[in-house]
Amino acid sequence: MNYLLHIFIMINIYSILALSLNLLVGYAGLLSISHAAFYGIGAYIGTLSIMNLGIPFLPSVLLAVVGSVLLSFIISIPSLRLKGDYFVLGSIGFQIIAFSILYNWVGLTRGPYGIPGIPRPSFFGLTIDSIPAFFIFSLLTAVLCAVLIYIITYSPFGRLLKAIREDETAAEALGKNVTRCKITAFALAAGFAAISGVLFAGYMRYIDPTSFTMMESVYILSIIIIGGTGNLSGPITGAVLMIFLPEILRFLQIPDSIAANMRQIIYGLLLIVILRYWPQGLLGDHKLK
């Protein structure tokens, strides 16, 4: 039973990641391969605030979000001048630099040794110290994030993001401040990713940089490409599918030694097939052309 709850907790965490990346990719049309960097930055800022600075849980979440958002400006402001492939490259560059800092600045982050013993979330006298409790906590957090993102995307702001995605030049000619909008989208995505990071840290109770690599960014991207972009059901479906995938493989009795590889092969295949035949993903609204 705890195992099933574990899966659902991961679904909650990845749903927030997927929904937030969708703001960037599905709504603003910015293909960013740096989402894991913000996921990790959130996890580390949150954890380090609690453990090194003794800051209580809720303020540390705020700190993680704010830190992630501020760091997003470092990437968004310069890279918005880049077009197409160059923008993607820029985001990859940022991702790798961020990972390197987490990995190599051992004095701050303990690098590859990771940070163990992360306390469970604790606020208003309540401590989330069991798996079922964490499941409820993560579910509520995910629902809250989903509602916020829903309101944001179905608002005039969301409409503006879509317009920018569809034709940036036309949007500019209509008097819209496209650059500021994109920077905002980046910041929002980074902020939500940080929340996922804090959840992850509080659940696993241990973090190290290898959870926040470029391939992790690609994984999150795949979730929304496969599940679908441009609405809310796509990313959530993608998260559910991709997290259940390894379980399905386990059920099919694929030996553990190759299970990890098989899983990756399947999701690589799904990526190519979906982009070719179902560019809107399983349940998405937006076709990736």
Add this chain to the structure above:
Amino acid sequence: MSILELVGVSKSFDGVKAVDSVSLDFSANKITALIGPNGAGKTTVFNLISGFLKPDEGYIRLKEKNLNGLTPFRIARAGIGRLFQDVRIFKEMTVLENVMAAFDNQVGEKWWVPLIEPFRVKKQEREFLQRADELLQFVGLLEKRDDFAESLSYGQQKLLSIARLLASDTEILLLDEPTAGVSPAMVPQILEVIISLRNRGKAVIIIEHNLNVVSEIGDWVFFMDEGQVTYFGLPADVLGNAEVRQAYIGL
């Protein structure tokens, strides 16, 4: 009473002067046509006015305000609207959403406002909805309101982009070949819209290859060739000019 003027504007690309010391002026309540053979620099002039290109020399003034160096969106906000030759509608959005997106000063476009002041946003959206429907009615697209923009015919998409332009309610309208590629049956509809825009006091500037359209609705014509303005005046005069006719037939 010119509302928009270009004075001595030049723009070169890789050493070729696409626009050479051009001076133009446009007034409200007037349809001014910019004509000339392909490559004369007309679209470049539009790009310069709307801020997608920066002039190498000269300046562009909107009612005494110098536009040089402003970004496109600021120029648009200053009151210059642009219709592109390639329609540039928002394909995966509905006709209604296309128009709604174009309105100015939307409080809901700041991301936090829908979260903390949802009623204020909803109220404004209702107002915009009404105006949008009126605009769609005006261009004759009201029944297509909930269809996706990409399902419209080319001519309808052009009308949609005009409706969108109207939603942004600018005093000056740059229309780049508004009738090009549109089926002949729809042209009168578009011309009617353009004329009524002028009658509402807008300064309408069109780039047009169809000389019939120019003589029918133009109030004033500038003829450009090889980056320079060589003739200007009333449509009858400019179009009757031998050298202008030569430039077109000689194509």
Add this chain to the structure above:
Amino acid sequence: MLPQLLANGLVTGCSYALVALGFALIYNTTRIFHFAHGAVYTLGAYLFFTFWSLWHIPFILSLFLAFIAIAFIGILIDETVYLPLVRRGSSPLVYIVSSLGLYIIIINIIAMLYGNETKIPLSGLQPTYTFGGIILARIQLLIFLCFIVISAVVFLVLRKTRLGITLRAMRDDSELISVMGIDPIFIRRIVFSLGSVLAAMAAVLNSLDVGMDPHVGMSAILSGVVAVIIGGVGIFEGAILGGILLGILQSLAIWQISARWQDPITFLILILFLLFRPQGILGKRRRMEEASA
């Protein structure tokens, strides 16, 4: 110390240049961001390893077989994954993500078949040569030599042959060539096969130098891309220059700052170029303004 570092950097740069050249061949002509080039790289090394170390096929024949196989695989990748997307008029986003998917598939197949450990095809101490204080291993000289030969061949082909001129023309307008009566599919096959072979060549050489594991392709392709950007996108000579420069810069960086920071420094260089000199060292400033019609 410095001359030795520079020499090492130069050799590493030669390897980067080969990868970059292969990537540039493909990107300049097809505008496809072939991230899976890194997987082809890895595959090349593993195929050679299989032929030579596992099946004990003679060295030269193993090389030959590996290169032929990789050439075919390169073409296969284009025709099964990229061409269908081209026909649909896909945006750069779709290519790069599909390419990433392909990379993941190939790398994991390799990992499944061969395991994740580092394989060392050539074990034992290698003969070294000394040049006035600089010590280079035989394999490093071989890398340098291959680089010189390939570069010379590339220079000649690009300048003197019809194929070369066509490839350079495609940089500016890839549709022009079908008007010129040249079969675009043929050109694609050439660039994908040759480009892939170049990657395989670099991979084999590197595997003989330091061994290989399924993940070497990632840093190879990233270095190749950075090299192309630094040297100048769209210019073949730029890939070569960029590769050498990158190798040397990395060596200098290691000299001053610890080797741990090699990756972020490389990408910082990339980002600086992307922001301030996107056309690279050899590139010409292209008209970036938004012109609509």
